Amino acid sequence: MDHTLLVLGLLKLEEMHGYQLSDLIDKRLKYLTDLKKPTLYHLLGKLEQAGAVTQSVSRAGNRPERRTYRLTAVGEKQFRALLRQNLQDAPAAYFNDDIGLLFLSEMPAAEARALLEQKRAAVDARLAEIAQGVAAHDANSPAYYTLRHHQLHLLTEQTWLAELLAQLKKRAVREDILACLAAIESAAAVPAKTRRRKI
């Protein structure tokens, strides 16, 4: 329903055709969602059927025709309801990263660490990119709050990964030692005569 809220809201601010909306979302609202073109066109079709928007076709030169959408009274009502809901709800969020963690024991700690380091690098890179955006925006604009929100969550992700890697490092060291001891033990087992006993 959040895509519906977004589209209705944007059309409330200004009537637009599909491509225009899609372009706006792709370029200027890319931290908000990644609504794909076919999904958007499909959504617009459904909103029109539901009477939330009306269409007016126009054509500039010999270009493909533009279907410009405008919010109706019905659409406006739906928009307000969705907005209220969006502002008051705090739906449960799930983190897919946690699923992999569950099975950390099914993989050598060294490999797990290498993979998680890649994840960390990706988070770092995104954070650097967003920090620029945050600095460039006015502290009261909606764009600022979106970016700030992302920044805070990525910082959290960084912290969490750091904690996790620190723990894993300890475990990896222990595993290395165990592997080393086992190797010595079995090597010693072959020439049985020279095998040292525990004291």
Next chain:
Amino acid sequence: MDHTLLVLGLLKLEEMHGYQLSDLIDKRLKYLTDLKKPTLYHLLGKLEQAGAVTQSVSRAGNRPERRTYRLTAVGEKQFRALLRQNLQDAPAAYFNDDIGLLFLSEMPAAEARALLEQKRAAVDARLAEIAQGVAAHDANSPAYYTLRHHQLHLLTEQTWLAELLAQLKKRAVREDILACLAAIESAAAVPAKTRRRKI
């Protein structure tokens, strides 16, 4: 694909029937995901078709039959691939809360604040619940990391909401003042003779 990883991983640890898996996920992994029963049964069917798991039917007493699933070599391979991917990727996350924010100007600030306070209350409540869980778990278990992850993100959400509400409060105050001034202005406009002029 993350649900697939979860199911394959759990079946790798121990063979189980559908209801058992569903119960485990609902009760002990509820912070990880909220996989519904029909979705799970559907997924198990597809995994069996793909040869990732095999089924063995059994019956205890006159109870409905149990279809116990066990991971195959194919499934094991798929599991490892998915696990590696899950550990290394850091997919972009989107926050639906930001969408509503975009349209804050389309609503009186006082109403927006009231709605956002409800959101904050919901976040606070969830946080209190999770804090208990975090305290109850060993700092090295997978369960701990899931809970800790949630806790960190909820704390972030709290911070962000607080920043936002602080800003909105300022704006609301300003709006109140403007409304007040406008009221005075129009009241003054009726008995035109007594209207004070700016100095």
Next chain:
DNA sequence: GGGCGCATGTAATGAGTTACATGATTGA
């Protein structure tokens, strides 16, 4: 003349949800 941007979609597929259906056992 070739590729990018403008502008619209359809078709096939997949992932997940809700509501519905069935029927036995166990405990209050």
Next chain:
DNA sequence: TCAATCATGTAACTCATTACATGCGCCC
């Protein structure tokens, strides 16, 4: 005896994705 728990699913639907299809205009 009534509700909850055990155990399985189907059917209909929604939402979204990917891949495909079309064709003009503009700039290098």
